[in-house]
Amino acid sequence: MIDIDSIRDQFEQHYGIHPRLMVRAPGRVNLIGEHTDYNDGFVFPAAIDRATYVAARPRDDNLVHIVALDLQEQDEFALDAPIERSAAHPWSNYIRGVAKGLLIAGHHLGGANLLITSDVPRGSGLSSSAALEVATGYAFQLLNRLNILGEELALLAQGAENTFVGVQCGIMDQFISALGRQDHALLLDCRDLSYRPVPLPAHTQIVVCDSHMERSLAGSAYNQRRQECGEAVRILKQWYPKITALRDVTIDQFHEHEADLPEPVRARARHVITENDRAERSAVALEAGDVAAFGKLMNESHISLRDDYEVSIPEMDTLVAAAQSVPGCYGSRLTGAGFGGCTVSLVEQSAVERFKAAVAAAYRDATGRATTIYVCRASDGVGRAIPQ
Numbered sequence: 001m002i003d004i005d006s007i008r009d010q011f012e013q014h015y016g017i018h019p020r021l022m023v024r025a026p027g028r029v030n031l032i033g034e035h036t037d038y039n040d041g042f043v044f045p046a047a048i049d050r051a052t053y054v055a056a057r058p059r060d061d062n063l064v065h066i067v068a069l070d071l072q073e074q075d076e077f078a079l080d081a082p083i084e085r086s087a088a089h090p091w092s093n094y095i096r097g098v099a100k101g102l103l104i105a106g107h108h109l110g111g112a113n114l115l116i117t118s119d120v121p122r123g124s125g126l127s128s129s130a131a132l133e134v135a136t137g138y139a140f141q142l143l144n145r146l147n148i149l150g151e152e153l154a155l156l157a158q159g160a161e162n163t164f165v166g167v168q169c170g171i172m173d174q175f176i177s178a179l180g181r182q183d184h185a186l187l188l189d190c191r192d193l194s195y196r197p198v199p200l201p202a203h204t205q206i207v208v209c210d211s212h213m214e215r216s217l218a219g220s221a222y223n224q225r226r227q228e229c230g231e232a233v234r235i236l237k238q239w240y241p242k243i244t245a246l247r248d249v250t251i252d253q254f255h256e257h258e259a260d261l262p263e264p265v266r267a268r269a270r271h272v273i274t275e276n277d278r279a280e281r282s283a284v285a286l287e288a289g290d291v292a293a294f295g296k297l298m299n300e301s302h303i304s305l306r307d308d309y310e311v312s313i314p315e316m317d318t319l320v321a322a323a324q325s326v327p328g329c330y331g332s333r334l335t336g337a338g339f340g341g342c343t344v345s346l347v348e349q350s351a352v353e354r355f356k357a358a359v360a361a362a363y364r365d366a367t368g369r370a371t372t373i374y375v376c377r378a379s380d381g382v383g384r385a386i387p388q
């Protein structure tokens with residue numbers, strides 16, 4: 001857990017003076033609606049109670065100096081020269097990308113001293129990079145009084161990742177890091193960015209299990225899946241000329257023409273179209289207090305991701321099966337891009353300890369590996385770490 005006083009002390013040690021402000025932006029877990037955001041569809045994520053913290057103070061020159069506390073590394077770049085990618089400090093590209101995005105949008109930025117630390121596990125699929133981008137953007141906006149908030153901040157952060165870091169991610173992670181709400185998940189329409197907060201059932205907990213499998217394939221396979229979805233739209237347009245994304249195709253329309261799609265495009269489209277439907281129905285189920293129906297949709301989502309979208313791996317299937325067999329677990333599925341990373345389960349509060357023991361043992365028996373289990377509370381999106 002992060003200790004705010006120790007961040008202030010570390011800042012003082014590095015810069016000889018206390019920070020002017022401190023912000024936090026959370027990581028996220030997606031409950032359902034996977035690989036739908038870049039198809040203009042629905043996602044249902046929650047921000048988690050683990051976050052990236054940025055302590056900051058303006059400088060009177062045009063330099064941005066960054067201390068990455070957890071990595072024990074430092075970097076510096078100038079705002080009045082072209083901002084380039086850093087090969088020596090890849091983590092710095094998230095910050096450079098956000099600064100560059102703000103400058104391109106015509107904002108004036110003054111120099112700053114930053115110190116960054118995080119308790120979002122890195123590379124586990126809990127959106128540590130989105131948390132870093134959103135926290136940095138928020139710190140810049142406060143330091144420079146830019147008034148870039150909410151949706152605009154999320155889009156800026158996504159733009160930094162798409163154009164500067166080079167990952168063609170959708171909007172989900174940055175959006176929920178910016179706009180998450182305590183004890184709620186958000187049903188987000190990724191086409192127009194309208195959303196609906198849905199309270200999470202008070203008697204349950206969100207439990208995240210880390211497979212500790214490297215998400216090495218994630219980048220290339222992710223972009224390949226995006227292309228396959230684009231190909232499905234291109235073919236289906238012959239019969240449905242008005243569609244611009246898989247979001248526009250109903251399940252009935254898909255069945256009408258699925259035989260016209262080659263594999264694996266057909267299976268990819270089937271996942272996205274049915275997953276969109278599941279995401280919308282999930283929010284309705286939770287609103288009606290039907291946790292069992294919600295859990296069933298989570299389980300169906302995993303099968304679809306495993307068999308149709310083919311983004312699971314045996315270790316994640318093992319974690320999901322172990323979770324689903326614990327009494328008191330409503331549902332379980334892989335979360336995030338896949339190919340490793342974490343699973344998410346919704347578990348009855350009184351069953352959480354039993355769940356942790358059973359899943360850890362089953363995972364160890366089947367794979368010889370340890371899982372790290374996080375019991376998460378849905379948290380608010382980006383904000384000041386210390387209220388002013």
Ligand code: GLA
Pocket residue numbers: 033034035036037038169170171172173336337338
């Ligand atoms: C990653 C991306 C998101 C989303 C998920 C899959 O987390 O960053 O935009 O596409 O994968 O649902």
